[in-house]
Amino acid sequence: MKKSISEIKETLLNTKTESEKIKELRQDQRKGVQQLLQSWDRKMEFQKRQEEEWERMLSYERALKNKGKFQIAGIDEVGRGPLAGPVTAAAVILPDNFYAPGLNDSKKLSEVNRNKYYSLITAEAAVGIGEASAEEIDEINIYEATKLAMLRAIDSLGQQCDALLIDAMTLPVETEQISIIKGDANSISIAAASIVAKVHRDTYMKKLHEQYPEYGFRANAGYGTKEHLTGLKKHGPIKEHRKSFAPVKIYLEE
Known part of the structure; x- marks a missing residue:
């Protein structure tokens, strides 16, 4: 007797490969x-x-692990372009068994x-956050403020790194580092860092909106x-506000 459609649906839900069934x-x-x-x-x-x-x-992480580098931190930043708020960086060391398909550039x-x-990464990985203020x-x-935020994120990890994978930056550190163009789309570790930095900064700006709703920080x-x-x-x-940025400077001069 043939199975019912609902029974077949249940079977397919629990089948992951092209089996005899x-x-x-x-x-x-x-x-x-x-x-x-x-x-x-x-x-x-x-x-x-x-x-x-x-x-x-995972290709960059694998290549480093083949060289005996196992504590690999992905580093990325968010907030270079805004007129207000800090530039925020994150450093993330993912555990060996970490698997989160679909994880990609936060944008x-x-x-x-x-x-x-973000919840998955912060629960399972070593995470460091660094910021540089508008004043800095x-x-x-x-x-330079972006580099400062990244260095602070590495320090915030609270552990030694064997290697750094950095999104399109080079940092003044002795630790082996690889600068990767569009790193958040080419390295899982950097992609994870981009997500942590983005969520952390967005949360900060939403809180700032509560103090200064007239600027629309929650949305922008x-x-x-x-x-x-x-x-x-x-x-x-x-x-x-970043007073050295042209749109802000204009209103300072009025």
Whole structure:
């Protein structure tokens, strides 16, 4: 006797490979069964692509581990472009058994997925956060402030690193480091750091919004949106504004 559609659906939910059961189901000409199989095939293909992408994004970590480097920190920053708030960096050392398919550059993820991965990373990995304030950015420039935030993130880890994977930066440290262009799309460790830095900074800017709602920080995270510029023109800059950045400097001079 043939299984019901609901029974077949349950079977497919618990089947991860092309088994004999699947081969038998492919002979079942019922429309409902064939639709379930098409859906299962798409799911398996999606999972396969995610697994291949995961493997690709582990290439730098694997190469370092083959050299005996096991404490590998991925480092990334967020917040170079905003007119207000700190530049924030994260350093992340992922455990060997860490697996989170779909983890990628924080800019490619929805807020819901960023928060999901953030919870997973902070629960399982060693994480360090570093910031450079708006005042420091004005004093030493955004590029140097970014390096400062990254160095603080490494210090915040509280443990020795064997190697650093850094998104498009070189740091003044003796630890072996690899600077990777578009590192958050090419290294799992850097992608994890990009997510931690992004969620941490966004949370900070949402709290700042509660103090200064007129600038719209909750929605714009300090970037120069129309709402932010309107608030800046009407109320002027606050301590968290980067006074060396042209749009802010204009309103200081008025």
